[in-house]
Amino acid sequence: MATLRKRNGRWQVQVRRQGFPVQSHSFLSKADANEWARTIERQQDRHELGPNRKALKSMTLAALVVRYRDEVVPKKKGSAVETILLNRFLRYPICQRTLYELTTADFAAYRDQRLSEPKHRSDRPVAPKSLKRELSPLSHMFRHAVVEWEIPVRNPLDGLKLKVTDNKRERRLHAGELERLLAATKKGKNKLVAPIILFALETAMRRGEMLSVQLRHIDFERSSVVIPESKSGYSRVIPLTARAVAILEALRPEDAKPTDLAFPITPVALRLQWDRLTNRAGIDDLNFHDLRHEGISRLFELGLTVPEVASISGHRTLAQLMRYSHANHEAVRAKLIGERHPQTLIV
Known part of the structure; x- marks a missing residue:
């Protein structure tokens, strides 16, 4: 930020910005002083002026991650999951490097290390797509540091x-898997898991949307629930089936408050419960988000049109919606057989 003052008939200007050395000059006219200050600031914005090496040498990547985690992440929707990712990243040696010496080669080495590590509960290595999701908050952190904190780090x-x-997932529930999941929930301590699974199949809602629903968002008379803000940033009203309404009514306490959660469980807790549940049920390669795939596909199989399904699922484009709609191949095959003309066509 530029500071101007008149002294001994001359205008003295000083430009201070975190991470850059202090720049100062004096001019006979105030206009010249302002123009020089704007030039210096533009050069700093474009990184034409070298950063203050002392400032970047004194700050480690770990310090930047901690500041971002504590000041920025709590304001984001996925703060709980993102905090876990950043805390895990802080355990790696790359975080001890200073911002001045940090290079792309350091992250390339970190990338190779992560891709060779086995995933939790599996001998398979971390998938590149999963690693890309882990690196996304860090990339945003660097952009935030430059714009909001005026730290001239590349x-x-x-x-x-x-x-x-x-690789688009086409995973749907196989025959008997839902029954095995529900049977496995009876062996667990948390009694919310089974209702959440059934509610997800009935509504095709995202996990975060379900866990943020408050009782004041539910209209039991009209059998609908309001999603104030979805992943896309838009609100929508979802019609509820009789089974979905019954699930909500069964969980609603008699002394419930309007602001009480319909499903009082955190996303992290539900994720841990899901991992234990699928292990207990002996089901591989089934993510909780696959229930949304299953729910949307069932809506299509009920005969709903694309606009009707989109109004429930919240997708804004057809391309987004078709990623989640995978018809039951047995049902399609049965329709094709039923539509087939009984007589042989002669060409």
Whole structure:
């Protein structure tokens, strides 16, 4: 920020910005002083002037991550999960490097290390797509540091190569899997897991949307629930089936307050419960988000149109919606057989 003052008939200007050395000059006219200050600030914005090496040498990557975690992440929707990711990242040696010496090569080494590590509960290595999601908060952190905190650090992730194959999941519940999941919930201590699973299938709602629903958002008379703000940033009203309403009514306490949660469980707790549940049920490669796939596909199989399904699922484009809609192949095959003409066509 530029500071001007007139002294001994001359205008003295000083530009101070965190991470850059202090710049000062004196001019006969105030206009010249202002123009010089704007020039220096533009050069700093474009990083044409070298950063203050002393400032960058005194700050480690760990210090930047901690500040971002404590000041910025709590204001974000996915704060709980993002905090876990950042806390895990802080355990790696790369965090001990200073911002001045940090390079893309450091993150390339970190990338290779993470991709060779086995995932929790599996011998498979971490997938590139999963690692990309882990690096996303760090990339935003560097941009935030430059814009909001005026720390002139270069984003070392800009040049990092990470080949990601967009393998669209088509995982739906196989025959008997829902029954096995529900049976396994009876052996667990948390009694909310089974109702949440059934509610997810009935509404095709996202996990975060379900866990943020308060009783004041539910209209039991009209069988609907309001999502004040979804992942896309828009609100929507979801019609509820009789089974979905019954689930909510069964969980509603007699002395409930309007601001009470319909499903009082945290996202992290539900994720841990899901991992234990699928292990107990002996089901592999089934994510909780696959229940949304299953729910949307069932809506199509009931005969709902694309606009009707989109109004429930919250998707804004057809391309987004079709990623989640996977018809039951047995049902499609049965329709094709039923539509087939009984007589042989002669060409």
